[in-house]
Amino acid sequence: MEKLRQSARTTFSNLPPEKQEKIVAAAVREFARHGYRKASSNTIVREAGIAKGSLYQYFRNKEVLFVFIFERFTLLVKKAVAEQGGSSVARAREGGSATAEQGGSSVARAREGGSMGGQSGPEPDFFSQVGRVLLAGMAFIDQYPEYFQIYLRVLFEEDIPMREKLLAQVRLFSREYFGPLCEAGQKSGAIRRDIPLAVVIFVLDAALDRFLQGYAQGTLGRELALGQGNREELLARVEMILQVLREGLAEAGTRHKA
Template sequence: MTQERKTFENLPDEKRQRVLSEATQEFADHGYDQASVNRIVSRLGIAKGSLFKYFGNKQGLFEYLFGHAVKQFKKPLKDIRDNQEGDFFQRIERSFLASGAFVDAHPQIYRIYLKMLFNEHFPMRDKFLGEIRKAHAKFLRQLIEDGIRQGELPSDLDIETAVFNIHSTLDRFLQGYAVPSLDHGIEAAGQSLEDKARSLTDFLRNGLANAPY
């Protein structure tokens, strides 16, 4: 972390959170290219130079903001990873709940993520999407390996295929949960997060086949 970022980290929490809140709103409303540092500092009532003192430029501000959000997203997943209470499917259900709770708590951050996901020209897109997917894959891989060791999953399971499919399921669920027009008729936004997480977990547990297939 640069000295400038350390200076920002040492600000009073209320002031630091206000800067992040205004910046988040600006990027969520306007995307990266159309976001205006002038609008941010105007709402904050500070000079542009004060913001640049901490972050250097708009890119530095965005990198800090989204990097901070990624850390927040990863924290509850680390807690689930490190706490082996419950079987594989119970831990997966908890991860669905934690991810949905993050979207509920940080809707503007999730709006930025969606803009990044669906705009191939979004600056630093590959960097941040890659970081998110790498972190989630690492988390899922450990849960799957634990499940195999505990005899809860087949010993010959293709781990990388499982990681890809579970990640894809969660990603699409969150899109439908946050944006009703993206739910393709499953009405994720009309159900409680708990009910939908349980339904998805049951689907992963039982699959599509009419057992015993």
């Protein structure tokens, strides 16, 4: 993923890790609560326990700090996705199948009390792999709700510095992740070959991102009551999304597989 030309000063990287994390945590909380424009540097330094002058020794200005935090978000997302599905992507990049027809459903395992983003068990088929990505996204939001709120602010608030470049980072990662899987899925016959690859990637990315927006912020998922359901109801909605994707994207002979 392309690095943005904004970074912390070496004075920040030279700090003890625990002090770095305290500053980052304070900034994440403030940006999540108030967005970029209304975020207060005074609040950040007070919660971080540092002088205001020190903050600008570590970051040139508030814009650099915000971009630094957003890049932390993208790194955490990459790590979370890699932990639950890295093997499938690696095989797809090497030209292997990413659609082994064995093992139970990721959603079924989650229903049985397994981790929402777990990687145990046999390699799933294409749509089970998509389900794993969705479950991992939900687990990420549970673990890092404030980081995801910052992402939503970048998505919906236009007065964010470098907004288009920040969103381009997220979209590039989506293409890099789904591209090999979708290409391997078409080659293996798991998904339709008559749909352009770019369209398949776009549909998957749009469906999953919109679902996760609703999960993170109930008002964005009011139609499916994503912010109100219990675990069982949420998993039923995940299965519903996967079934819609399967009916639309899968080859005719594979659409009704469990």
